[in-house]
Amino acid sequence: MLMFKLSDATETKDEQKKTNEVLLREIADLCKREDRKTPEVILLLGSTGVGKSSMVNTIIKALTGKYFYKAKSGRGREGSVTLTFDWFDHCGIAECDLQSLQQEVIGDCWQQLPNIIDADGMGFQDSQDIQEILEVVLGGFIPPETSITHLQKL
Ligand SMILES: Nc1nc2c(ncn2[C@@H]2O[C@H](COP(=O)(O)OP(=O)(O)OP(=O)(O)O)[C@@H](O)[C@H]2O)c(=O)[nH]1
């Protein structure tokens, strides 16, 4: 698993910047691997308020170099009964979001970044909806090359 370093008390800001640049370059290399045919789909599931949407915004910040409020975080809707999915193609990034360093490093491969699905309103983990979603995802019933657009139409 590849992760961005968010903070480390022993590192200076410059060192953190350097570490994140190295990780960004590793991500670019992974995006460009010849044996990787289609971008992965990452489904974020979890209880209300655990930080799923915040994580999407953090990923976008780490990949673009700038904070955008794209995933609606901070709602923490206890008892929500409507399950919706927010789709973030290419980790929610558009080319114009990329700052100069990020443009240089992932400007030619950002479209190969994984797609993220943020499940919203999970105040009812034991519902039939969640069970069905887990069954198709964990059971492998969604073939690897299924497009997000196709899934959205289901
Ligand atoms: N301290 C702390 N707060 C966090 C963290 N992640 C999220 N939060 C806060 O927790 C609250 C809820 O976060 P969300 O990202 O909206 O949680 P969610 O899992 O998307 O919630 P739902 O969309 O309701 O399912 C927000 O006010 C965030 O600022 C974290 O890592 N640490």
Ligand SMILES: [Mg+2]
């Ligand atoms: Mg959310």
